[in-house]
Amino acid sequence: MDLVKTGINLSKAIRNVGRLKEIVTVFARNGFDEFINLGILSKIPNFVLPRADSSIKDEADKIGDGGWSKIVGVRLRKCFEELGPTFIKFGQLLSSREDIFEPAFIDEMKQLRDRVKEVSFVEVRSDVEQALGVSIDKIFKNIDERPIGTASIGIAYRAILLDGTEVVLKVRRPNIKKIVQTDFSIMIFLASQLEKASAEIKYLGLARILRDFGVTLNGELNFQVEAVNCKKFSELLIKLDEKKTFYVPSIYGQYTTERTIVMEFLKGIPFSDATRIKPHLPIIQEKLTHGLQIFILSILQEGFFHADLHGGNFFLLENNQIGIIDYGMMGHLGRKSRQNFLAILYALITFNFENLVYEFLDVSEFDQIPDIEKLIADVRESLTPYVGLTVQQTNYSELFQIIISTLSKHRLYLPRDWFIVFRALITLDGVGRSLNLDFDLFGMIESDIRDIIKEGLDKDVVMEEAIWSLRDILPIMRVLPRHLKWFIKDFAKNKYALEIKQTGYQAELRSISDALIFLAYCFITGIFIAAGFLFVFSANAKTFNEVPNLAWLVWAVGIIVFIRGRVTLKS
Structure with missing residues (x-):
């Protein structure tokens, strides 16, 4: 992906000045003209910005406390919805960064959904045949032209191979790569100009967030990455899942390219459908508990894990196995990072505040070293209410949020993979709570930590x-x-x-x-x-x-x- 580097002439950095004008116009119309004027407008000759009906400051003052985050969130959400898939996906990423933004802002970003235009199957067919190099009639007996899933990057269709096997054909939207690259380059340019002009905006770390966003986009634009991740996760389960709790769909590598991926169709009930899944919970309680143990080991022991763990990606199959789909976003932790992560979890469980702070300093990103004593004192003050509680009594999802918020206050930021692993644990805990399952996720982690530490001393x-x-x-x-x-x-x-x-x-x-x-x-x-x-x-x-x-x-x-x-x- 072509990233825009600061200091490069605009004509080289932004290939589509017309799109740039469209973007800054939308932001200005929604009250962000003050930010656009911070060194950006001068880059676009003979261009006059429109004015918003009311300023963000005036509207925030009317609301009072917390009004600023709420109004900025509402207006930014409207901008993203109008500007299309790249900006919507960026907003969805922002909705997961509780370590940086206020809850009112996060709530607005969570309302963003993929709003995409319908694409005719004729156009999709042409793209698939170009990617595969043959007519689809030589591969598929039938393709249902009604998508079973649509997103900003890809479209999924149910299909049948010539041998009668039911599969899912996932296709990248025509021309979406060019659109995403253009918009992303403009986002990089805007962020660089804003950070030059405002220390407060630089404090938010937009460039850091966009860097993580670029990594995510690269993975989602190339279905070969998803195919490799799927195969690797399947091999991991062979090692960890002796009871065969999970099932990973087969990938048809001969039909997988950067723009297409063909995988086995899974028949089952998605975990997001709580009404249909509820009657089966007593039967699969043990399987789910064992499954969570596997996910914990995949994080702590192997350092490779599924990073998009929401109910829509889990299916209860007809044989009571748990099917998992969507391997576009995976988390990675190297050996040194896993050791740090184990130390952080152990310090959390034992409430060793000093060690907790020092471990976070080892892995966090920061512009300047914070006041260590003040940071330790803030962490101790934040976590003291939890001291004395058992693992079962502690709400670790809430605990993680408090820690992340405290780190943010001292301008410490977790790298992408670290934030992903924390969110994965919080999501797993949330899935269990939403289904009223009787298991203790962090109790499992506590028992595993000691065993893994012993293995590390082998x-x-x-x-x-x-x-x-x-x-x-x-x-x-x-x-x-x-x-x-x-x-x-x-x-x-x-x-x-x-x-x-x-x-x-x-x-x-x-x-x-x-x-x-x-x-x-x-x-x-x-x-x-x-x-x-x-x-x-x-x-x-x-x-x-x-x-x-x-x-x-x-x-x-x-x-x-x-x-x-x-x-x-x-x-």
Whole structure:
């Protein structure tokens, strides 16, 4: 996707100036002319903005407390609805960012629905045949021309293959990619101009939100991504789902392209249909509880999980399995992120506020380091009402919202994948509550955390972590002496000498001197540790039992050197 870079000439950055004029006109007509004037209007020559009937400020003042978020939300929603699918999808993304926006604004964004124009099947047929390279009559016996699902990006049809298999044909809307790319490039341009002109708008992190939006769009515009995700999730279930609680539809790879995807048709009752699903709950209670356990493990243990967990994507199949569809949005957490996430959950369950804050600082995005003590105090104050409650008594969905709100107040923002995993857990908890299921999601998490932490201390895992750490350390140790030599040589080439005159800073200079000495001890310790790993490599040791005695000896010397450094620093 072509992202607009700030500082590029408008004629290069915005290919469709006519669309830009249309967009800023809609925003201005809905009362955002003041923002449009912030460095944007000057980029469009000979263009006069229309005026809104009433300003946002005047209307917000009439409402009083909370009026600003409400009015901005209402007017922005109207803009998005008028401007089409790209903006509607962006509004839907904003509706999930409770960490940034007020509840009144979020409520308005949640009202956004995909309002799309109908597309004739003749036009769709032509697009499908162009994508597949053959006539659809050579693939399908029949295609129901009435869509079973429509969205801003894709349209789904029920179809039958030549061998009689019932499938779903999902097609990307004709020309939607070009429309989305044009609108997205304009959104990037507008955000960059607004952030330059207003510190308050920059505080909202529009560029950060749009970056996440771009990732989502890229995945939804390419159905091959969904096919790969589906296959990967199916392989994950083979590993985790021994009871075969879940069922993933088969993907027909030979008919899947960037613009089309063909998958098995699932016959069942969607979980969103509470009336039809309710009579079956006593039978599938155990399956659902086991299913939630699998989702927890997919997040905590594997780091790959379904990120769009609403009732419409779950189906109760005829054999009482739970079918899952829509793999366009998946969450990913690497090993280091999973370790951080486990630490955060454990700190939450044990109400260790300091560790909770430090773990969030490790993973959050921020423009400047916040006041740590103030942040810890705010987190403690926010979470104190929950201290003493059991896991069963604690509403963790509410707890997550409070934490996210507190982080936002200190201008800390969770990366996309982190926010997705928190929302996935909240949604899972909400699905269970909406169906009145008797299970404790976060109680399950508490029991799993301890087992996963024990697995993380397995000697083979520790050995692998140590080897990867050594790979990071060795290049630094190799180049550091060389660069230090170059620095000293350059510094002394004109016979300069380093002289420090103590004029009232004796204590500070002594602290710096002690720190440098301790750093030298640490450097020597690192050399001994690296030497020990070299012995491990030479012996080709795979387990602790195979580690040579010489390696243990070298590591012991390294630990003694480090302890000596600590003693020196304290004395």
